[in-house]
Amino acid sequence: MRAEILAVGTEILLGNIVNTNAQYIANRLAELGIEVYHHSVVGDNPKRLKEAYDLAFKRSDLVIATGGLGPTKDDLTKEVAFEYFGKEAVLHENLLKNIEEFFKKINMPMGENNRKQALFPKDAIIMPNNNGTAPGCIIEEGNKILAVLPGPPREMKAMFEESLVPYLVKFQDSILVSKTLRIMGMGESKVAEIIDDILENSKNPTVAPYAKEGEVTLRITAKAKDEVKGNELIAPLEREIRNRLGIAVYGEDDSTLEEVLGKILVENILTIATAESCTGGLLAGSIINYPGISSVFKEGFVTYTNESKVERVNVRKETLDRFGAVSSETAAEMAEGAAKAAGADIGLSTTGIAGPGGGTEEKPVGLVYVGLYIKGEVKTKELNLIGNRQRIRNMTVMNTLDWLRRELLKNNVK
Amino acid sequence: MRAEILAVGTEILLGNIVNTNAQYIANRLAELGIEVYHHSVVGDNPKRLKEAYDLAFKRSDLVIATGGLGPTKDDLTKEVAFEYFGKEAVLHENLLKNIEEFFKKINMPMGENNRKQALFPKDAIIMPNNNGTAPGCIIEEGNKILAVLPGPPREMKAMFEESLVPYLVKFQDSILVSKTLRIMGMGESKVAEIIDDILENSKNPTVAPYAKEGEVTLRITAKAKDEVKGNELIAPLEREIRNRLGIAVYGEDDSTLEEVLGKILVENILTIATAESCTGGLLAGSIINYPGISSVFKEGFVTYTNESKVERVNVRKETLDRFGAVSSETAAEMAEGAAKAAGADIGLSTTGIAGPGGGTEEKPVGLVYVGLYIKGEVKTKELNLIGNRQRIRNMTVMNTLDWLRRELLKNNVK
Known part of the structure; x- marks a missing residue:
């Protein structure tokens, strides 16, 4: 079976939004072993939409169209398809009831034009929408198949997985x-x-x-x-x-660094604390992404100023004076100080120049020191990162978490 | 002038990457007043690529192709185009020199197959690539125009702005x-x-x-x-x-909430501190996104545990016992405690249930209390958010920052 993907929508055509639906569907079709040779995008225009169907069915057996299932006059994907196949649309009472119930649930009045979302040919295979009002459908005509999915990615993905995949797998031998x-x-x-x-x-x-x-x-x-x-x-x-x-x-697969690390910490009951300067809370925020972390995450300090470095995590004033806030020495004292102040086994720290200002020849933007204290031992690491403020801060977080992961594995903590 | 956008590359066709280039180009062409009626994607296949050129030029005057300018045998965009227009490609010595210099700069040996990137018809308009090895080109044939750009977005965007836009504006009257x-x-x-x-x-x-x-x-x-x-x-x-x-x-335009808020705080010399439970550092991390913030951001506390709420930001143990950590009372004490511990004018706090676990009938996942202390006065707000852990935490940050912005404006702080 050869498929192609047709996105319908002026907002994609004009570049207001990115066509992530095409990527999702293409990726999943590849996994299902269905060949895809073309993607295309066309606006909410009946003439060009009809031409697009015509072209697509000349090249392919299965066309998956996304978007244009909304309640407004601009939404034409279904209507043009029914006309293309010479099929009359009739009101599906059960679908109308679903739409009415959807509006009741979100406590909003239903517009008269939403009725159009319950119109389908009698022999269409309906794909219910559990995340919005517009159902999708599959139309079979000879050996050609058209599947119509809604545009919002959350609705599209759910319908694709729940209804279209089960329909498609029966065509596959591998x-x-x-x-x-x-x-x-x-x-x-x-x-x-x-x-x-x-x-x-x-x-x-x-x-x-x-x-x-x-x-x-x-x-x-x-x-x-x-x-x-x-x-x-x-x-x-x-x-x-x-x-x-x-x-x-x-x-x-879908595992994340903070999940992998979080599991190691929780399983080994290793408590942790953070002291952050340039990352300003993103490191703690990242660690806390792992839902199970509460049993081991003790606390985090966002010590952006020198005073808070001294007061909260016990960095010595002479260290700051002699080596500066952005230094391996300060990172070391921050890591140790955070662990001790919080009574944690592990302390992690970051201090660096995220830019855009604040860089010097000696300490340029992107220079970051990170510190790691584990049960009495303290290490530091120098990072030289490139990119804008956001990237430097994010890369610092990723590098620091990966460093901790590696150090734990090296010490046979798994 | 009517244009269309043709992405060439199997990695887009199979959904390994998203076609963000199409969105960028479509958006810019709209700004330039050039109509776009079609986008399409085709793989690295000479037959289908030739058909794609043919179809595109039947519908449009200008075709902008992206991708497939690399040094390998798979990269065919230029070669098929030259053949399509019946033009012979010759080695451009000056381009070859640029490519050689590029490799020298990054201290890597140049492969023999990179020579192919310097092959263009004599009458092609060359678009130099200042961010990679593959130059692009414009081919004019009758009243048809083909522009070929590299695939990597960074290279594509720079070439589009530096070479293609100046070429295209001469066709525009608005x-x-x-x-x-x-x-x-x-x-x-x-x-x-x-x-x-x-x-x-x-x-x-x-x-x-x-x-x-x-x-x-x-x-x-x-x-x-x-x-x-x-x-x-x-x-x-x-x-x-x-x-x-x-x-x-x-x-x-491109302004962000943290930038808008950061400017108000800095201009009015209002110092700020944070105490976070469910957001776990993301609120401070967000505020610190604004580069100028260092003069007013005093410090942040990630008080994920009850002990740290008591110890760092002075939440009373009886408040926690009576109302729980996720309560308006705790949020209020956290905000006030953060401001006072840090000696700041403003304290912001978050405490809530981000899920997926931890919810009860009385306090479901998505229930979040945020607190705001400004110079002696403390307010709290209840949020009822939906979505996964990540979304609940992000929405908490956005809501809290917007709340502070509104409160400041209401008090005529601008």
């Missing part, structure tokens, strides 16, 4: 199973160098590297009869990659 | 000038209701609302001979909208 390995502290080119032969020679599964801000991911994808068989193909390759990359692999 | 108003504390439907007649009747300028996470933006766009004339058209409409929406308009 599926794609994939697993993503997440890597920190190693650039994409270095990763590619270490597993060069694997990237080059692997056919099934394939391995694709992708660089994101501050991390690299490796996606291993196997084509197989079912998920069990797919995972069997992936396992030995994953083992080999993990062997070569070692500690740099911090997690898999 | 430009689009736009201004965005940013609104918080009022939903999209409420905004639309208040300015319903303006949304309905305005032709030039037009006004388009757009809902983002936690805020609403209104984009006012005027078509005019030049920027001065455009701004003259925008001004009276902007004034009218601001009159009607009042304090809800917090900023314009």
Whole structure:
């Protein structure tokens, strides 16, 4: 089966919003083993929309259209499709009731024009919308299939997974199973160098590297009869990659650094405290992203001023005078001071120049010192980061969390 | 002139990356007053790429292609275009020299296949790449124009602005000038209701609302001979909208809430401190996003545990026992305690249930109390938020900052 993705909406055409729906659907179709050769975008214009359907069905068996299911006159995706297939739309009373109930739930009056969202041909397969008012539908005509999904990504994704995927899997004789390995502290080119032969020679599964801000991911994808068989193909390759990359692999699939780290801390009952200057709370904010963290996160200090560094986390005034607030010495005292003030096993600290101002020749923007105190021992690390204020602060957080993770693993804390 | 945007690349087609280039280009072409009726995406496949050029030039005068200018055999965008127009590519020695110099600068050996990036027809208009190795080009053939830009967004945007815009403006007799108003504390439907007649009747300028996470933006766009004339058209409409929406308009264009708030605090020399429970540092982290904030941000306390609430910001144990950590009473004491401990004019606090666990019937997930202390007076506010942990924490930060902004404005602090 060959599919294509058609986004309908002037707001995408004019660049008001990014077409993230196309990426989501393309990615999922690849996983389902359905070929996609074209994406396109067309505005809320009946003539060009009809031409777009025509073109798409010349090239493909399955067209997935997103957007244009709203209640207004501009919303034409369904109407043009019904006309294209010569199908008459009739009111589906049960759908109308759902829409009325939706408005009751959110305590808003229903507009008369919302009735149009309950109009579908008799033989259409309805896809319910559990996150909004507009249902979607599947229309089969000969060996051509049109699926119409709503535009808002939250509604679209839920409907795609709940209704369209179960419909599509029956056409497949094989599926794609994939697993993503997440890597920190190693650039994409270095990763590619270490597993060069694997990237080059692997056919099934394939391995694709992708660089994101501050991390690299490796996606291993196997084509197989079912998920069990797919995972069997992936396992030995994953083992080999993990062997070569070692500690740099911090997690898999949707796991996050703070989740991986949080689990280690909670399972080993290691309490933690933070003292932050340049990151200003983002480090603590990130650690606390992990819901289970409350049993070990003692407290955080945002010591942006010199006075608070002295008063809260016991940095010595002479250290600040002699080495400055942005120094390895200050970072060390902040980390130790935070742990001791909070009565925690671990203290983490950050101090640096996030810019845009404040840099000097000796201490340029992007120079950051981070400190780590674990049970009596204190270490520091110098980071030289590039980018704007936001990026420097975010990269400091990621680097610091990854550093703690590595230090714990080195000490056999897992 | 009618344009369309063609993205070339299997990684977009398969949904590995989002086609943000299309959004950027579409948005800029709208500002330049160039009509766009289609976007499309095609993979690195010579046959389908040729068909895509053919289709695009049947519909449009200007085709802007992105991606596929790299050094590998997969990169075909230029090659297929030259063939499509029947033009022979020759080596441009000066471009080859640039590429060699680029590699020298980043201290890497140049691959033999990078030579291909210096191949262009004799009559192509070259667009230099100051951020990578692949130059772009413009090919004119009759009244058809093809512009080829590199795929990496950073390279694409720079080349678009530096070379393609200056080329395109000569075709324009008018430009689009736009201004965005940013609104918080009022939903999209409420905004639309208040300015319903303006949304309905305005032709030039037009006004388009757009809902983002936690805020609403209104984009006012005027078509005019030049920027001065455009701004003259925008001004009276902007004034009218601001009159009607009042304090809800917090900023314009690219300004952020923390920047707007930060400026008020710094200009009025109002010092601030924070005490955070559920936001865990994100509130301080957000305030500190504004680079000028260091003169007024005194310190932040991440008091995630009850002990730290008592010890650092002087919450009374009996308050915690009687009302609980998530209560208006605790929020009030945290805000006051933070301000007093730090010696600040203003104290802001957050305490709530961010989930996914920890909710009860009486205090469900999403219940958050925020506190505000200003010079002797303390207020609290109850928020009932929906969404996941991350969203609840982010919305708490946005609501709290906007609340402080409004309170300051109400007290004539601007």
